[in-house]
Amino acid sequence: VKPSNSLSFSLQAKMSRPVQARRLEGIDKNIWVEFVKLAATYSKVNLGQGFPDFPAPDFLTDAFTRALGGGNHMLHQYTRAFGHPPLVKVLAQFFEKLLGRDLDPMTNVMVTVGAYQALFCCFQAFVDEGDEVIIIEPFFDCYEPMVKMAGGTPVFVPLRPNPPKDGKLMSSADWQLDPAELASKFSERTKAIVLNSPNNPLGKVFSHGELGLIAELCVKHDVLCISDEVYEWLVYDGKQHIRIASLQGMWDRTVMIGSAGKTFSATGWKVGWVLGPNRLLQHLRTVHQNSVYHCATIAQEAVAQGFQRELMLYGKPESYFVQLPKELQQKRDWLVQSLDGVGIKPIIPEGTYFLVADISQFKSDVPDVPNSDEPYDYRFAKWMVKNKGLAAIPLSAFYSEAHKNKFTNFIRFCFAKEDATLKAANDILQKWKREKTS
Ligand code: PMP
Numbered sequence: 001v002k003p004s005n006s007l008s009f010s011l012q013a014k015m016s017r018p019v020q021a022r023r024l025e026g027i028d029k030n031i032w033v034e035f036v037k038l039a040a041t042y043s044k045v046n047l048g049q050g051f052p053d054f055p056a057p058d059f060l061t062d063a064f065t066r067a068l069g070g071g072n073h074m075l076h077q078y079t080r081a082f083g084h085p086p087l088v089k090v091l092a093q094f095f096e097k098l099l100g101r102d103l104d105p106m107t108n109v110m111v112t113v114g115a116y117q118a119l120f121c122c123f124q125a126f127v128d129e130g131d132e133v134i135i136i137e138p139f140f141d142c143y144e145p146m147v148k149m150a151g152g153t154p155v156f157v158p159l160r161p162n163p164p165k166d167g168k169l170m171s172s173a174d175w176q177l178d179p180a181e182l183a184s185k186f187s188e189r190t191k192a193i194v195l196n197s198p199n200n201p202l203g204k205v206f207s208h209g210e211l212g213l214i215a216e217l218c219v220k221h222d223v224l225c226i227s228d229e230v231y232e233w234l235v236y237d238g239k240q241h242i243r244i245a246s247l248q249g250m251w252d253r254t255v256m257i258g259s260a261g262k263t264f265s266a267t268g269w270k271v272g273w274v275l276g277p278n279r280l281l282q283h284l285r286t287v288h289q290n291s292v293y294h295c296a297t298i299a300q301e302a303v304a305q306g307f308q309r310e311l312m313l314y315g316k317p318e319s320y321f322v323q324l325p326k327e328l329q330q331k332r333d334w335l336v337q338s339l340d341g342v343g344i345k346p347i348i349p350e351g352t353y354f355l356v357a358d359i360s361q362f363k364s365d366v367p368d369v370p371n372s373d374e375p376y377d378y379r380f381a382k383w384m385v386k387n388k389g390l391a392a393i394p395l396s397a398f399y400s401e402a403h404k405n406k407f408t409n410f411i412r413f414c415f416a417k418e419d420a421t422l423k424a425a426n427d428i429l430q431k432w433k434r435e436k437t438s
Contacts (some may be wrong), residue, residue, distance in 0.1 A: 014431035027145035044389030052416040083111030084300035107278040114270040115259040125283035127152035131191035138398035172260040192224040201347020230259040354414035376408040
């Protein structure tokens with residue numbers, strides 16, 4: 001065989017080979033890729049993706065600047081793989097207070113590339129081929145593909161809305177689990193349940209009773225709980241965030257996930273963490289050391305200093321964890337009023353910086369396309385950003401394929417925005433309303 005022939009043969013053989021691993025089948029679509037691009041192209045006001053457009057607090061950015069340009073040049077080098085020692089130490093101290101138990105910074109805490117990587121580590125570490133993982137709908141969308149990538153099967157259980165009879169606005173508390181339905185999803189195949197309280201997208205803060213029910217089922221069926229608590233400080237109206245790990249029988253089977261992005265309004269830093277018993281965390285360390293291995297040292301140093309400050313000011317009015325929810329509650333109330341005023345009925349969130357609202361009354365403006373594969377709320381949100389310049393996220397993006405079509409009358413807004421941004425959104429909505437009625 002001449003060399004040129006063998007070259008063309010090998011090129012051909014290479015091109016016909018399937019390149020995609022089977023585990024990627026069916027998970028190639030991602031709502032954020034599509035809607036972030038739409039928002040960047042068309043939006044005048046972006047209430048879509050969940051990030052603040054106001055600055056992170058000075059004490060945090062100052063800490064970053066000090067770490068960057070201060071005397072310790074070693075902060076530009078690798079640090080401990082499972083978490084920069086000052087950060088894991090202060091996280092252990094902080095959460096010891098909240099959980100009322102001793103924590104070992106080296107074995108009970110691990111730092112991750114945002115909460116996202118913490119979630120990825122959990123599914124890779126705990127879920128085997130054939131395992132089932134219970135996910136409560138609506139859910140932060142990445143849980144489903146991450147379970148599938150690990151070889152597991154997601155099993156969905158919905159929060160069911162019970163609209164108040166007195167004509168009042170609905171609250172996220174009106175969305176509840178049916179205890180019998182939840183119990184029916186647990187079996188010997190169930191490996192874990194994912195809990196997200198406060199919940200993205202609804203803003204639901206699970207009550208002690210609801211958490212008790214989940215805990216009871218986890219203990220009865222020997223199931224792990226992956227508890228995504230990234231919005232733990234964003235709780236309103238005097239409500240309390242309860243950590244399921246503090247309920248009886250739960251510490252040993254729970255991993256708690258947090259995010260400096262959400263906690264300190266610095267989503268771009270991508271610093272997250274996971275806390276739990278060593279019997280679980282040791283396996284997360286195995287995934288971490290064989291995937292990202294290490295997170296940016298300077299960002300970890302700055303977050304450590306942020307937590308030092310918060311530890312000192314714990315519960316005091318100057319604490320950022322006290323101030324931020326206060327400010328966000330005002331923004332929430334403002335957006336509730338604004339949406340209600342134009343007839344986009346808001347579901348009042350008890351927590352997070354998201355608000356889901358009913359677009360039924362605005363549907364007449366956006367043509368329905370019979371037999372379309374695309375859920376109506378996707379079409380509505382795309383139309384709205386292209387024609388009105390206002391970006392939001394369709395709620396059905398937070399549902400499994402099988403249940404998407406039941407929830408196509410809602411969109412999600414993020415209200416962690418400057419007052420001027422929220423006012424600009426209100427101006428768009430008011431103008432739209434006037435055009436509808438004129
Ligand atoms: N969990 C939930 C519920 C979220 O809403 C988000 C971010 N939108 C994450 C995890 C990921 O957080 P991070 O940016 O820290 O990776």
